[in-house]
Amino acid sequence: MSGKVxxxxxxxxxxxxxxAVELGAAGxxxxxxxxxxxxxxSEVGRAETIEETAELVDAAGGKGIAVRCDFTVPSDVDAxxxxxxxLDIFVDNAWGGESLVEWGKFxxxxxxxxxxxxxxxxxxHLVALHxxxxxVVQSExxxxxxxxxxxxxxxxxxxxxxxxxxxxxxxxxxxxxxxxRDVPNVTAVAATPGFLRSEQMLETFGVTxxxxxxxxxxxxxxxxxxxxxYLGRGLAHLAAxxxxxxxxxxxxxxxxxxxxxxxxxxxxSQPDWGRWWDDVVKPRIAGTIVDADPEQYR
Numbered sequence: 001m002s003g004k005v006x007x008x009x010x011x012x013x014x015x016x017x018x019x020a021v022e023l024g025a026a027g028x029x030x031x032x033x034x035x036x037x038x039x040x041x042s043e044v045g046r047a048e049t050i051e052e053t054a055e056l057v058d059a060a061g062g063k064g065i066a067v068r069c070d071f072t073v074p075s076d077v078d079a080x081x082x083x084x085x086x087l088d089i090f091v092d093n094a095w096g097g098e099s100l101v102e103w104g105k106f107x108x109x110x111x112x113x114x115x116x117x118x119x120x121x122x123x124x125h126l127v128a129l130h131x132x133x134x135x136v137v138q139s140e141x142x143x144x145x146x147x148x149x150x151x152x153x154x155x156x157x158x159x160x161x162x163x164x165x166x167x168x169x170x171x172x173x174x175x176x177x178x179x180x181r182d183v184p185n186v187t188a189v190a191a192t193p194g195f196l197r198s199e200q201m202l203e204t205f206g207v208t209x210x211x212x213x214x215x216x217x218x219x220x221x222x223x224x225x226x227x228x229x230y231l232g233r234g235l236a237h238l239a240a241x242x243x244x245x246x247x248x249x250x251x252x253x254x255x256x257x258x259x260x261x262x263x264x265x266x267x268x269s270q271p272d273w274g275r276w277w278d279d280v281v282k283p284r285i286a287g288t289i290v291d292a293d294p295e296q297y298r
Contacts, residue, residue: 001023001026001027001028001088001089001236001239001240002027002028003027004023004027004028004029004088004089004239005028005029005030005031005084005085005086005087005088005089006020006023006028006029006030006031006087006088006089006090006091006239007030007031007033007080007084007087007089007090007091007132008020008023008030008031008032008033008091008093009033009034009069009071009091009092009093009094009124009125009128010033010034010071010093010094010095010096010124010147011030011032011033011034011050011053011093012034012035012036012042012046012048012049012050012053013046013048013053013198013199013200014095014196014198014199014200014228015093015147015193015196015198015228015231015232016034016053016091016093016094016095016147017048017053017056017228018227018228018229018231018232019091019093019147019228019231019232019235019236020032020053020054020056020057020064020091020232021053021056021057021060021062021229021232022060022229022232022233022235022236023057023062023089023091023232023235023236023239024056024057024058024060024061024062024063024064025060025061025062025236026062026236026239026240027061027062028062028063028088028089028239029062029063029065030054030057030062030063030064030065031065031067031080031083031084032050032053032054032057032064032065032066032067033050033067033068033069033071033080034050034053034068034069034094035068035069035070035096036048036049036050037049037050037051037066037068038051040068042096043096043099044096044099046199046200048199049066050066050067050068051066053066054066065083067079067080067083071094071124071125071127071128072119072120072123072124072127073127074127074130074131077127077128077131077132078131080131080132081131081132081135084135086135086138086139087132087135087136087138087139087142088136088139088141088142088143088239089142089143089145089239090128090132090133090135090136090142090143090144090145091145091147091235092125092128092129092144092145092146092147092169092172093145093147094120094121094124094125094128095120095121096120096121096124100113100114100116100117100120101117101158101159101162102114102159103158103159104159105159105160106159106160106161109159109161114161117161117162117165118161118164118165121165121166121168121169122164122165122168122169125146125168125169125172129144129172129176136186137180137183137185137186139185139186140185141185141242142185142186142187143186143187143188143189143238143239143244144173144176144180144186144187144188144189145173145188145189145190145191145235145238146169146170146172146173146176146188146189146190146191147169147190147191147192147231148166148167148169148170148173148190148191148192148251149166149192149193150166150167150170150192169190170190170192170251171190172190173188173189173190173191173249173250173251174190174249174250174251175249176188176249177189177248177249178249180248184245187244187245187247187248188248188249189238189244189247189248189249189250189251189252190250190251190252191231191234191235191251191252191253191254191257192231192251192252192253192254193226193228193230193231193253193254194224194225194226194230194253194254194255194271194273194274195221195222195224195225195226195273196225196226196227196228197209197212197225197226197227197228198228201225205218205219205222209227212225220294221276221280221281223294223295223298224271224272224273224276224294224297224298225271225273226254226265226271226273227265227266227267229265229266230254230258230265230266230271231254231257233263233264233265234252234254234257234258234261234263235257237257237260237261237263238252238257238261241261253273253274254273255271255272255273255274255275256274258270258272259272269298270298271297271298272297272298275297276292276294276297279292279297280292
């Protein structure tokens with residue numbers, strides 16, 4: 001993808017960071033956009049910064065350009081757009097809801113927290129799309145990816161507000177494809193990772209990437225977890241695929257992309273969370289325990 005220009009929103013950490021790095025590894029120039037810089041921290045309160053992500057893009061072989069941008073603020077996105085002469089790959093990944101998620105019944109939650117989750121996870125995507133799509137449609141070979149969470153089909157997820165956010169983003173990928181039917185040079189999809197070993201998830205389970213398997217005793221399904229780079233590599237392959245329009249409007253999971261392109265995670269494994277979900281987790285939810293070897297799904 002030498003010569004291609006990408007924007008990744010929410011690129012400070014997690015999937016956004018890894019997607020930016022993998023696009024850089026494929027040769028792209030990547031505008032790394034997010035709210036936390038070395039001099040200004042977002043409400044999420046984590047230490048990762050967009051400058052670090054840009055440096056990782058550089059180290060991977062691409063060109064990383066860090067731009068502080070709050071995607072709920074149109075003027076911030078206008079300032080980002082003004083810095084871009086062309087845009088070939090737009091990964092709409094902004095989230096910022098880590099500290100806002102509450103489990104259980106929606107009406108028992110703090111309303112302002114849930115509304116902030118909606119603004120961070122849905123309004124941010126709408127603002128970014130409104131301001132950056134005019135640049136993407138000028139590309140000779142454009143790709144738009146709406147990054148969501150959960151299965152690659154519809155399923156109830158966590159609680160009402162979280163489910164609404166993630167399924168809205170999934171729907172954006174589908175509807176964008178319909179809006180782009182008369183723009184054959186641009187493809188729109190949604191994308192989702194499996195059970196992530198993001199910075200936050202590793203900390204939640206009290207492990208690091210070096211000893212992540214220690215968390216399996218507490219959470220057995222974590223045996224099928226994947227690094228954020230797994231989805232990043234899948235999207236880099238998708239971006240380089242000249243026939244990717246066949247996927248327009250679909251939600252592409254990391255495991256489906258793996259089946260399509262044959263790449264591996266950083267450790268050389270190929271975790272298939274979707275197959276594990278179908279073969280083991282769904283039967284468990286229905287009351288049937290399946291004896292399965294996780295290594296056969298990696």
